[in-house]
Amino acid sequence: MKSDILLLKIDNPIFFSDKILIKSIGVIPIFVYLFRLCFKHIHFSNTIKKKRLYEIWIYGYLFILVETILITNCYYFNITNPVFDNTIALIIRINAMVSVIFFLSNPFILKYLPLIKKINIIEEKIHVDTFSRVENLFKNEKAYLKKRITIEEVVDRIGTNKKKVQKAIFANSQLNFNDFVNSYRIDRSIQLINSNYLIKKNLKSLSVESGFNSHQTFYRAFKKNKGCTPTEYWKDFRNSKISGEKT
DSSP, rough: OOOOTTTTTOSHHHHHHHHHHHHHHHHHHHHHHHHHHHHHHHOSSSSSOOEEEEEEHHHHHHHHHHHHHHHHHHHHHOOOOOGGGHHHOOOOOOHHHHHHHHHHHOOGGGGGGGGGSSOOOOHHHHHHOOOOHHHHHHHHHHHGGSSSHHHHHHHHHHTTTHHHHHHHHHHHSSSOHHHHHHHHHHHHHHHHHTTTTTTTHHHHHHHHHHSSOOOHHHHHHHHHHSOHHHHHHHHHHHHHHHHHHHH
């Protein structure tokens, strides 16, 4: 048993060797599960949007996992040439550090593994139908213009339950209910700005006309949605319009 290079004190080499072997065998089901999950389902997922990035993360971690298992076993069971002991020990340490970095960079990555699985066809149809009714309520009936509208009101109006509405909105827009409502309000404010609403009215009036209950909430939601404040958007729109008229 080799342990001096890795600075390990091993009292019972045979027991330690058994632990290494058992651990390696135990990791195999995890590897197979992760690989099959990604290979078969990730491209069909409705919840994982950055599929390519997610694939790179998972496959990269699996590569490090397999490489570490192979090198560790080759090292401890004297399969490799003793000349390479120092190099192998260094690789094992590097792999351990890289594995830690992988998890620190995104510690919740494994939490979302179940989301890779395809949504059941029946459940997906329910989500689509529910979201279609929610969209109709917001687009055609302009429910977002009501101040302090709640998810309970939406549930009552479309005749379903709160959980289905929340899941349907998230599955189709990746937004929670409040952000979903605000996205419609922001779109409404953009329409008003583009129709020169602010020539005669002020920003506070714009926020009220768009369905917001407060001026401050309007500013925060607008910046979160568009990456700029309503004032900045209005100035850019006005400047671009003036430039267009000159040309």
